[in-house]
Amino acid sequence: MKKKRIVLPKGVIKIKPGYNPNSSSIGTVIYSFPLVYIVLSTIAALLTALLTSKKKNRNE
Amino acid sequence: MLKTLRKRVTRPIVDRVRYEPFGGIVSVLNPPFLAWVTRDYMRQLGYTDSPLWKGDAQDTHTLSAPTEAHCSLTNRCSQHCSSCYMGSQDSFCNELTTEEWKRFFDTLRALGVFHVALGGGEAFLRNDLLELVLYCKEIGLVPNLTTHGQCLGEAEIAICKEMGQVNLSLDGINDQYHCNGRRGSFVAVDKSILALKKADVSVGLNCVVSKKNIDHLTDVVEYAKQVGLNEVEFLKYKPTGRGTLNYTNYALTQEMIRSIYPIILELGNHYQIMLKMDCSFIPAMVFHDPDKEDLEKLGVTGCDGGNSLMAITAQGYASGCSFVAGKEKLITINEDWQQLSPFRKFKEIVENAQEPCKTCAHLALCRCGCRAVALYYGGAFSSPDPECPRVVDYRSKEKTI
Ligand code: SF4
Ligand code: SF4
Numbered sequence: 001m002k003k004k005r006i007v008l009p010k011g012v013i014k015i016k017p018g019y020n021p022n023s024s025s026i027g028t029v030i031y032s033f034p035l036v037y038i039v040l041s042t043i044a045a046l047l048t049a050l051l052t053s054k055k056k057n058r059n060e
Numbered sequence: 061m062l063k064t065l066r067k068r069v070t071r072p073i074v075d076r077v078r079y080e081p082f083g084g085i086v087s088v089l090n091p092p093f094l095a096w097v098t099r100d101y102m103r104q105l106g107y108t109d110s111p112l113w114k115g116d117a118q119d120t121h122t123l124s125a126p127t128e129a130h131c132s133l134t135n136r137c138s139q140h141c142s143s144c145y146m147g148s149q150d151s152f153c154n155e156l157t158t159e160e161w162k163r164f165f166d167t168l169r170a171l172g173v174f175h176v177a178l179g180g181g182e183a184f185l186r187n188d189l190l191e192l193v194l195y196c197k198e199i200g201l202v203p204n205l206t207t208h209g210q211c212l213g214e215a216e217i218a219i220c221k222e223m224g225q226v227n228l229s230l231d232g233i234n235d236q237y238h239c240n241g242r243r244g245s246f247v248a249v250d251k252s253i254l255a256l257k258k259a260d261v262s263v264g265l266n267c268v269v270s271k272k273n274i275d276h277l278t279d280v281v282e283y284a285k286q287v288g289l290n291e292v293e294f295l296k297y298k299p300t301g302r303g304t305l306n307y308t309n310y311a312l313t314q315e316m317i318r319s320i321y322p323i324i325l326e327l328g329n330h331y332q333i334m335l336k337m338d339c340s341f342i343p344a345m346v347f348h349d350p351d352k353e354d355l356e357k358l359g360v361t362g363c364d365g366g367n368s369l370m371a372i373t374a375q376g377y378a379s380g381c382s383f384v385a386g387k388e389k390l391i392t393i394n395e396d397w398q399q400l401s402p403f404r405k406f407k408e409i410v411e412n413a414q415e416p417c418k419t420c421a422h423l424a425l426c427r428c429g430c431r432a433v434a435l436y437y438g439g440a441f442s443s444p445d446p447e448c449p450r451v452v453d454y455r456s457k458e459k460t461i
Contacts, residue, residue, distance in 0.1 A: 016358075
């Protein structure tokens with residue numbers, strides 16, 4: 001399966017999914033496909049929804 | 061993580077937002093993530109302009125405060141593993157009291173830190189762990205925990221339920237459990253994991269990768285997948301604490317360092333489970349030239365001590381990272397924290413970089429590799445990580461000229 005490029009919504013620079021319970025160093029998510037792609041795309045959609053809901057609230 | 065996302069609402073609830081010179085960081089807890097966003101995105105969210113936005117917005121790396129703090133709550137541990145990176149054994153005589161830890165957490169919260177990773181030693185050996193965890197939550201810090209998981213009873217599981225995520229140390233399955241000198245048993249960890257899962261705690265593994273287990277990582281990932289864990293984080297075996305003893309017996313060879321990223325990537329693709337590599341593995345990762353833009357979007361960070369990360373020992377010594385001992389007690393840190401020497405030296409790594417890091421295309425992200433490794437080999441604080449494949453190639457070329 002061909003790896004797809006990560007696409008983030010306009011205005012989102014980077015996303016760090018999850019927590020880092022490791023108390024010694026910083027963990028970096030490995031871009032395995034398609035799981036991480038799905039996780040990031042879902043978070044990206046949530047971030048878009050966040051703006052949409054804000055705009056909607058302002059218009060109401 | 062995917063399971064959490066599937067259950068998820070269509071509109072996330074923002075937990076906290078922190079202004080940054082480039083815009084801000086948005087923290088969401090359900091599902092958990094941090095998002096770095098531009099000034100415009102912040103404005104669209106309804107935030108007014110910040111005094112931090114006066115200057116240039118280009119630098120999206122330098123932060124106003126760490127995103128996470130690593131807290132060694134005690135040096136005490138019953139396991140006495142032969143290669144413990146902290147050299148944990150007995151409590152230090154002057155470990156921070158409950159009140160002192162609370163003051164430190166207040167400081168972190170005031171700075172804008174989002175998450176704390178609690179560890180030790182073994183954090184469960186502190187009688188006030190629950191009190192500290194609840195205090196973190198009360199003031200708005202998300203507590204996460206690393207434990208050896210050898211003896212989690214009902215009380216410990218109840219504390220774990222308060223955490224964002226709990227990671228257990230596991231370097232191998234069954235007989236391989238002891239491969240890196242770890243004491244205790246796989247059976248006990250397995251039992252704890254099942255109990256945590258039953259209690260609906262979000263669980264992951266910390267797996268230290270050495271010469272002894274690099275050929276057995278599949279077993280760990282397969283196990284994690286089987287029992288439904290959130291993630292496995294692979295940590296490079298490092299020469300600190302008791303890890304300095306017989307380091308060469310455990311340290312990955314150059315060949316292994318060069319092969320670790322493809323191995324882990326392949327495991328992630330095959331088993332479809334979230335896998336992480338720790339910051340000390342970044343030279344091994346960028347050696348394969350992965351897509352830079354993707355790395356940036358995923359927030360991949362090399363030696364980021366003193367920027368996104370801060371660490372504090374059980375006695376209150378602060379540093380940019382737990383692997384680099386701090387010598388100054390800094391329980392109350394103010395807004396100028398980055399100017400304090402334990403953090404400043406991490407900040408200055410890039411400007412003091414030497415060849416081949418100085419002209420390396422990955423310098424901004426990697427930041428000269430792991431300081432713990434560089435210091436072990438007697439290098440200056442900003443010297444290149446001698447285990448980085450590019451550094452090894454550069455030095456061997458220099459020798460032949
Ligand atoms: S010294 Fe740097 S690379 Fe090494 S573990 Fe600490 S933050 Fe990570
Ligand atoms: S040469 Fe230096 S900056 Fe480049 S990957 Fe190696 S350690 Fe990192």
